[in-house]
Amino acid sequence: MQVRGSVIKSIDSFVSDVHSAKYEEWKNNLSSASSLLLSSVSTSSWYPVEPGVIAPTQVLCDMFYTDKKKGAWESGRYSAKVGLTGIYKVFVLISSPTFLLKRATRVIATFYDPTDLTVADTTDNSMVIQFTELPIKNELIEYRIAGWMEMALEICGCKNLKVDITKSMAQGSSIFETTINWD
Missing domain, CATH: 3.90.1520.10 (H-NOX domain)
Known part of the structure; x- marks a missing residue:
């Protein structure tokens, strides 16, 4: 059960860009496993899905959305918007x-x-x-x-x-x- 590092990076970028005023608070609320992973993630490597995606997404949903489904949806939209640039956008x-x-x-x-x-x-x-x-x-x-x-x-x-x-x-x-x- 793994996820590519680019997905993890997109969650970090989403919070940094969309919720910049509380970015540091979000990072501080992450588990030690998620924080450690986030600090050393490579976009092309594979990582465990729980500390890489689920836990950080749960924290962002708890902090910024009354509906966690909306927070996860918006995070996914952001990932596509950022990821489908350059040659991929064409x-x-x-x-x-x-x-x-x-x-x-x-x-x-x-x-x-x-x-x-x-x-x-x-x-x-x-x-x-x-x-x-x-x-x-x-x-x-x-x-x-x-x-x-x-x-x-x-x-x-x-x-x-x-x-x-x-x-x-x-x-x-x-x-x-x-x-x-x-x-």
Whole structure:
């Protein structure tokens, strides 16, 4: 159950950029394991998901959001916004939403391990993505991923976008499923 260092860095950057007035307080509220990991993280290396993503996201949600799901979602959106820059932004801008989401299996696997997902249904304006494996069954991870997908599709040019989590492994389902619609 591991996560790429770039995901951990994006959480740190999110708090530093979006909640800068309380950034130091956030860092001080992290567990010693999360603090140690954050101080030495390499974006290309793999780290345990609990101290790397779940615990820091939980602290940011507790400090800045009355709805932890919203905090995790916003953190995921930020990660996509920052991560899909440079050459990646060009790729996203010239991709159709369907093309981008069909490659989600490769993209997600570069950030979370183990991960297994499939595109269960697709039309010109919708898609259902089902994760049958995630590194851990956790609601914050699911909301981060859904938020990331939403921002990636916004960058791709989707209008009237709606991303819904329709099944949750964290809530006992055998899969994590997102249903995505756009104009």
